[in-house]
Amino acid sequence: MTTFLGIPSVGAPVRSSPGVGHLQGSESFPTAARRALGDSQLRSNIGRATTTIRGKRARVVGEVPDWEELREAGRTLKASTMARLPELLGQLEEQVTAAGGTVHWARDAAEANAIVTRLVQATGADEVVKVKSMATQEIGLNEALEAAGISAWETDLAELIVQLGHDLPSHILVPAIHRNRSEIREIFRREMPGLGTELPPDLTDEPRELAMTARRHLRRTFLRAQVAISGANFAVAETGTLSVVESEGNGRMCLTLPRTLITVMGIEKVVPTWQDLEVFLQLLPRSSTGERMNPYTSMWTGVTPGDGPQEVHLVLLDNGRTAVLADEVGREALHCIRCSACLNVCPVYERTGGHAYGSVYPGPIGAVLSPQLTGMTGDAVNDSLPYASSLCGACYDVCPVKIDIPSILVELRAQHVEAAAASGRLPTPEAALMKAAAVSMTSPFRWRLAQRASRLGRLLARGRDGQRRIRSLPPPLSGWTGTRDLPEPPAETFRESWAREGRS
């Protein structure tokens, strides 16, 4: 919600533009997950891919003797940056401007889309080439450009696969991770000829052959494009230097060949000094693709006469980030450097894939970032995301900047319950049960009564002596007994037997 009141808003945190961009799906996580779990091809594609990349990451992280020190530096750098954000953004703006760039500010997705559209229109171009960027996916920039009659060509291979497949990204790093090679070949065969790229009739599904097909398909586009749009992995306040970390060279093509370059970046991506890149350039590639260093990293500072784009813009995006910053626990989610290591180790993501999260930010980091960007109302779709985790903690262990995702998940669950209460949606049966449990748990007497009541479960147990099990319970406990037995409650609790023996 944008405020147009004539005075700067200092009241309630302002969330992302509702209905613009891709931060919230149309169904709750459990519902979307159920469908994904039924897709065995999807599960096998994602299971294989995440297993591979987990192994690669572990190998290259294992060879760094000071990995923990780098993580701690990354964590403190990010925390310090957030605390100094106004000063650092001001410095960044100053430095970019001094180097010949133009800085724009966008309160939300709609405003960022309008700025970029206007900038493209000013060049007279009717197409742009794009470097993979989470921020522009988040704000739905491609749709906005489309509506203005501007074609936006995704040039990262995975983004190309998603775009040609009229699909949605399902992973931060590898957006087409849910597609296997034969599905990709089919998408290429169906879509590329219509865009002017003839394919050999005997095109196989060898990854190398598919990658070469993409090279051929995009080469002409790169050579003619006048405008490129990118995100940024890092922006150095001290020098005004922007950076894009990539693999294929599509980023370099976009950042080098067109005349105009427009970069859209979340305000949290700023880092204080040039030296700080020595930390992040070590943390990111090893956590992300499991490489010692990614094939290409480009860094540019404003305009360099005679080299690269001669018109350079930077759009600084809020779109709910300041609302995240306002939460003392949740603000750590803004430290994310988008490596996706947490997705690759998450047992939930591994089974459901990214689409179930309904946002461009899937997996554990998405489960804490998306609901904070959109806000939780007590019954919004994104209210289900903080519960999409068994709190196993694997994400926290691999995070290169040590974001305590499990603690943020627990905090957001509390905020969800509070939002539900505030909007009059409590008491639900769950809330009533929790209240009753809490009441019994604060008195040993009431607790013994509750334990005795649970012994009624003995009536439901079936089977031979010593093997008796409860095999069926009514909702919501049927969620348990659908696939799992429960033991028969014992005739005596531990405290009863302890008391019977007269022990203390």
Added chain:
Amino acid sequence: MRIALFVTCLADTLYPSVARATVTVLERLGHEVVFPPGQTCCGQMHVNTGYQADALPVVRHHVEVFEPYDAVVAPSGSCVGSVRHQHARVARRAGDEALARRAEAGAARTYELSELLVDVLGVEDVGASFPHRVTYHPTCHSLRMLRVDDKPLRLLRNVRGLELVELPSAESCCGFGGTFALKNADTSTAMLADKMRHVVGTGAEICTAGDSSCLMHIGGGLSRLRSGVRTLHLAEILAATDDPGAEVAGQTVPVGVVR
């Protein structure tokens, strides 16, 4: 040493044999075990489901009940994890700094069973005997919240007759996750299916762990499949001896026979 047993609500109510086994092991090692009768639950279910306001009195109750004791042990990585990493946070979130400090002091004296045995009591051989093929599942909270590392394995390797077989993908979550198992039952079940496949693949008779909750989940699935593989808590294995008169894994279970 005088040790207070934090039984955990689950062991007290559903798995008294686990609590009994914890007492057996510690007494066999010559320690005095007391049971603070006022104890109920650590409140983790409330915290992890979002009901922090309801958790606050439960946390306060737990802190008060265990405050008089110098050492507290629980046969659960998860409940100790909640005491150590959640109690003070719950108190601070509610603005009760005094309670938060008391909770931190209590947490520093609270140990998971394998931590107490190996780190505090300095014991790796508890004199147990258990002639069975066993695989060990490191539960997420003992592994990643408490960092018990290989302490349970060191204890198991010293059990006479026990054949320890490695569990593939051991560090993957079993899918329990408290109310996650109900709220996201489909995903939880998918995680459980993979865990069970790995357990069954080891050819072990027993799958053990340091948490009754995860074992309830894994064991409930294995039972539904009629897989023939049983679950036993680490404490129950450590309590087992080849002395025919000794108590093993609860009073109703004969020596060497698995529930």
Added chain:
Amino acid sequence: MSAAADGTAAVPDARSEVMARIRSALGEHPPVVEVTRGYRTSGEHRPGAAELLDLLQDRLVDYKAGVTRSTADQVPATVGGLLERLAGGGRVVVPPDLPGDWTAGADVLRDDGALTSAELDRVAGVVTACAVAVAETGTIVLDAGSGQGRRALSLVPDLHVCVVRADQVVQTVPEAVARLEPRRPLTWISGPSATSDIELNRVEGVHGPRTLEVVLVTG
């Protein structure tokens, strides 16, 4: 120029409002965080040490780059041999200030800054120097400085021959960062372009040069 100058931002302009939101989010007393830098800022080997050259070579080869060792006076012959073998005697582009003898005998197009992308697309390869190389990560960095030219040169042609002097090879990333001037356009290159977007299988050679050959100059 800030966005307010576009004349389209509402009042208050977006900049003031975002800044106000940030200040409000942080409150009156933002936390003071001390940055800890306990990591290595240099390696155990001095730049150019034999161990580093071996490590760099190993890491480059691991990412499917070619590596040829050469003495300084053999550079022309080494580069010539690589061009002969990999560019098939085709035309190569070089930065205006590349030492002339490095490409003696080859069909050379010296960049005058006016070559279009389409023209660069028609040459077989490019020969450049570099600014610094990182042994631990198998990385060479170009900063558009001496013998490196503008960024498009090392991007569009399909073969990149990069000449690295031993004294340019440092062990760690922090040492490289310290040697670089951030305001120059920088390109960090670790192996030929690659993608892992199809089932996470690494495929070398997508949009950037599909062949990267490093000439490591010693002595």
